[in-house]
Amino acid sequence: MIYTVTFNPSVDYVLRLGEIEVGGLNRTDDTEKYAGGKGINVSRVLKQLASDSTALGFCGGFTGEFIKDSLNSQGISHQFIEIEEDTRINIKLKTASETEINAGGPKITETDIESLKKQLLILKNDDHVVFAGSVPKGHDRLYEELTQILYEKGVSFTIDAEGEKLTSTLQYQPYLIKPNLFELEGITGRKLSGDKEIAEAANELLKRGAGNVLVTLGGDGALFINQDHQFRIPSPEGELRNSVGAGDSTVAGFISKRGESIEEQVRYAVACGSATAFSDDLALRKEIEALVPQIEINPIERVK
Numbered sequence: 643m644i645y646t647v648t649f650n651p652s653v654d655y656v657l658r659l660g661e662i663e664v665g666g667l668n669r670t671d672d673t674e675k676y677a678g679g680k681g682i683n684v685s686r687v688l689k690q691l692a693s694d695s696t697a698l699g700f701c702g703g704f705t706g707e708f709i710k711d712s713l714n715s716q717g718i719s720h721q722f723i724e725i726e727e728d729t730r731i732n733i734k735l736k737t738a739s740e741t742e743i744n745a746g747g748p749k750i751t752e753t754d755i756e757s758l759k760k761q762l763l764i765l766k767n768d769d770h771v772v773f774a775g776s777v778p779k780g781h782d783r784l785y786e787e788l789t790q791i792l793y794e795k796g797v798s799f800t801i802d803a804e805g806e807k808l809t810s811t812l813q814y815q816p817y818l819i820k821p822n823l824f825e826l827e828g829i830t831g832r833k834l835s836g837d838k839e840i841a842e843a844a845n846e847l848l849k850r851g852a853g854n855v856l857v858t859l860g861g862d863g864a865l866f867i868n869q870d871h872q873f874r875i876p877s878p879e880g881e882l883r884n885s886v887g888a889g890d891s892t893v894a895g896f897i898s899k900r901g902e903s904i905e906e907q908v909r910y911a912v913a914c915g916s917a918t919a920f921s922d923d924l925a926l927r928k929e930i931e932a933l934v935p936q937i938e939i940n941p942i943e944r945v946k
């Protein structure tokens with residue numbers, strides 16, 4: 643079974659309006675609410691690809707109920723730890739451009755974390771865990787602690803996190819990491835331009851313990867590297883409508899094809915990311931499948 647872990651889920655409140663006047667009264671043309679948070683998004687796209695997963699993490703209050711109801715209606719199982727405070731609401735303002743305001747999120751106690759650890763401790767060798775998104779305040783080392791538990795149990799995991807939260811888990815050999823270019827530059831501490839420099843930086847993360855490194859490059863597609871393969875995958879052509887969850891969709895695409903060829907995994911990863919970028923919400927199966935034949939996988943020269 644695949645488990646996704648979202649420490650800090652959100653109700654994503656999408657507000658569509660022509661333009662925004664900061665400091666003035668603005669009225670929307672349209673609004674939508676989605677169960678959000680990176681791990682939850684991964685579960686939603688996995689479901690589209692007929693891959694079942696169970697969403698884990700912390701949920702509370704009326705917003706937590708909304709998330710659980712929404713996942714129930716999509717047939718996605720969940721085992722959230724109930725917390726006292728309300729799950730956050732994140733604002734996604736869609737004008738001519740996209741502006742996001744992500745709330746800090748509720749307080750998570752040590753008891754809540756112990757409950758999550760207990761859930762991970764009973765996982766089996768053939769389970770896979772996807773960790774994604776921000777960490778509750780005061781728990782900076784949480785990813786490192788939880789991935790150590792999985793490593794010691796021989797359970798594989800994927801992690802989509804930033805900076806040291808990601809690099810502190812490399813010692814536990816993540817199956818997949820998916821930094822975007824900005825995050826990769828943050829980790830290496832240098833500006834990266836061109837495929838060769840990006841591949842060299844990704845290769846450093848491979849040497850530090852990652853099994854597969856997929857660097858997403860927004861509208862430019864992605865660069866993939868593991869011990870045996872190195873690919874450049876351009877994005878298909880299309881109109882950008884939504885970048886919220888594009889990266890999560892990429893992760894879902896790759897994980898959904900675990901056990902198939904690496905080319906198939908990478909093809910679905912980019913197709914899912916771009917299908918979400920071209921949709922109003924996360925991509926639907928038919929949108930993903932329509933893009934799959936358009937994805938070109940170009941081998942590139944191996945970096946040392």
Ligand SMILES: Nc1ncnc2c1ncn2[C@@H]1O[C@H](COP(=O)(O)OP(=O)(O)OP(=O)(O)O)[C@@H](O)[C@H]1O
Pocket residue numbers: 821822823857858859860861862863864877878880882885886887888889890892911912913914915916919
């Ligand atoms: N303008 C675009 N056109 C086509 N595909 C896109 C576009 N933007 C994003 N994508 C697709 O989505 C994938 C992930 O995008 P990106 O690099 O922006 O990830 P991210 O920064 O992790 O995303 P997120 O906004 O979800 O945090 C890309 O590899 C690509 O396949």
Ligand SMILES: O=P(O)(O)OC[C@@]1(O)O[C@H](CO)[C@@H](O)[C@@H]1O
Pocket residue numbers: 650652654677678679680683732742744774775776777886887888889890
């Ligand atoms: O604040 P975090 O945890 O970094 O990101 C949360 C978030 O922006 O990520 C998802 C898109 O990737 C959204 O559903 C959600 O609102």
